[in-house]
Amino acid sequence: MSFVNPTYLWSLLGLLVPVAIHLWNKSEGKTIKVGSIRLIKESQTSKSSRLQFNELFLLLLRLILVSLICFIMAAPVSISKRSNLEVAYVVEPSLLKLNSIRSLVDSINDDNEVYLLAEDFPDYTEEDTEFNSEKKQLENPQYWQLAQQFSKLHSDSLVVFSKGKVSGIKGKRPEVSQKVNWILIDSTESTSEIIEITSFKDSLELLQFDIVQNLGRFSKQRIAAKDIEGYSIPEHVLRTELDTIRVQFYDDLEIENQVDYLKASFSALGKYLKRPLVFREFEQVSSDEKSIKNRDFLVWLSENEIPDSGTKSLIFKPNIYAENLIEKTTKAGVFQLTDILHRKNILEAHLAEDLLQLIELHPKIESKIAETDTRNIDKSILAPVFKEGSKSSYLAKFDWAPWLWLAFLVVFIIERIVSKLREQ
Template identity: 30%
Template sequence: MSRALFSLAIPLIIHLLNKGDVKTVKVGSVKFLRESDTKQSRKIRLNELLLLFLRMLLLALIILYMAEPQWKRNVEKASLTYLIEPSLVDDETFMSFTDSLPQNNMRWFIEGFPEFEVEIDPKVNPNYWQLAQKLHEVHSDSIVVFTKGLVQGIKGTRPRISQKVHWIVVDNELEIDKYIAAKKVQDSVLLYKVSSSSLVTDLQKNVLSGNDEKIKLMTGDSLELEESGKTIKVPIVKNDTLKVTIAYDEYYQKEMQYFSASLEAVREYGMQEILLNRIDADAQFSEGRPMDLLIWLRNDKVPEIDLTTIAIKKDSLANTLLEKTESKNRYHLTGRLNIKNTIEENFTNELAKLLLEDDSLYQKMKGLDQRVMAEPELTTIVSNEGVDSQSFQSMDISPWIWLTIVLVLVLERILSKLKKQ
């Protein structure tokens, strides 16, 4: 913004340059001209300065608007605030308990932490630790978070925050037993069933013959299965095999091993066949070879191919291990892989997102995961760094600046038209 303010000199430079563009007319005597035009000249110069000021002010307001300024004001802190995970709305016992809590101290545990009276989507699955890093937006001395504590809500590293937060895991008694997909295997059908509770999530695979009496109807994309007197519709997934090539040299051999292990996990838990081809430094890479993903772990130039490619490019400022680039289908591995960062940054999950579609078996199984974290494992680290004794609330003043810009522009146009400048 400081550099942009130098542009305020533009109207001043134009003004000074225009002053030099004056024609000199020789006359016999200027005695009477000097006496008669003094007041009029002063008025013209005053109008010029006023227009100059308005134009510089207009430019300054535009720069300020683009900076998206926030107005900070002191706010009173609450002594205690209760945050509630949206999915707990379906728990009648818990919702009855909330009636005993002070309503003005209750908020939803989602992005923005809206008031409890606001209608929200109960199916939202919050990222607990990501939201914990934003708890400074809740102006409260102490915070209590009521949550299901689902394992799927834990992503990234344990955060350091300034507030004291007490996490309370509400008992999750929901148990899921659901068929998520089927695959045709020659004359048989392979059924995938997810069983999940607060303790464990299990994937079961059952094989039925194509003419089994349980199968009532089978089409190209689904089958109807009769079980326990109920008819269940199960989607049929394709048997497509993903072809992945890893080109590596000796320096990145460990990275090759981490990628291989992650791809094996994706194959096992994503229920997706993966054909893996490894090419070391002594082997020649063929660009014409059919593949769905190329992982380039070499220091030489990355092939320019129209395929999804992951190439290593170290970046200490990157937020994730796998980052999308501006190029189509190109991703960067931003650092060397080790046990610590592959676990903390969910490397296998990120690779699965890249390989598998949103409606894949992996995503369906992940959405049904009801495993619960123990309360001690949810505890965040309290840090005194950057703690301020005062609490502030930011207010966007951009609309007011925009209104001022319009008013100044109208005033400048009117004055310019009247004075023909």
């Protein structure tokens, strides 16, 4: 046994206090001369002997209580060396909905350790007959993030049953010290779900995410607002409202036709999105102060510093090495126009389509797609990388603190009972 906080063991010196009090009370008192003590001796009974025993027993109990408190503060633990499991099994919780997979896992669970592919790898039990799909961490596991924690399972080899969904792959491929046999269960079915509803003046646009033969695609449908009752709409579907697109221009370069080309491209984009547009000139209040009012975007055709507005902006910054007419900059929400516009590059580079990235039509759509995306990924991409040097044993730690608290409670109850009897 070892202690996490061994310094607290010095508090055991506190045991001397109740012992000293007990001995002090037993010290000889003043001598009083009397004629005879024969009658006093005869008055002693077995009750007085029992009281003396109770005092000693109470002293012992209180010493034990003080000792237990000292050991609890020192946090005792037992560390032992244990061998890793030869093999362990991990199953993605959502697969337990399939009767065939559940029967297979039940048969494995008789002689092997089976865990769920979720945070902290909870143990699988056959009594869990109902799968809780409301828990997001169980329904949509992050495979690579969980693979980095495989060492917690203390196994030399792992067999993982998983759907291998595309939405579970994020970050860098992990390296693990266990040999992992990742078995993909292709349970993908053709699904179709409405994930967003966009409101217009008198109509609704339904954005639908379809999965057919492991391929995902989007489709849109425009319906009258009164016809929404005829569609099956999920409870937590995203709902957005699209307003007029407002674009404000500032041009002191006065390059021929630049503003006209941009306005024409924005107008084409507005017709495609079926949203009205409003163009206005940038309002400069004074030479030191500029105001930007009621706009969604600012087109800044100038060599001057663009005002910090916190909204989407397009600045003119030529770059002969750029691959696109419009590219992102290092500053969030700021894009750059990389060349002077003319008819040829507008058509070849599809300027109107490039301007689409400035408009966040579906700002919250990515998280919703991750919840509904059930496409599978190839096993060779999914599996982590094996790292040499796996250990065949590990150190297991046992915490004694809960048991010491239980012992303290029991001894305390006994001490109270004995103390009550002593008073009687």
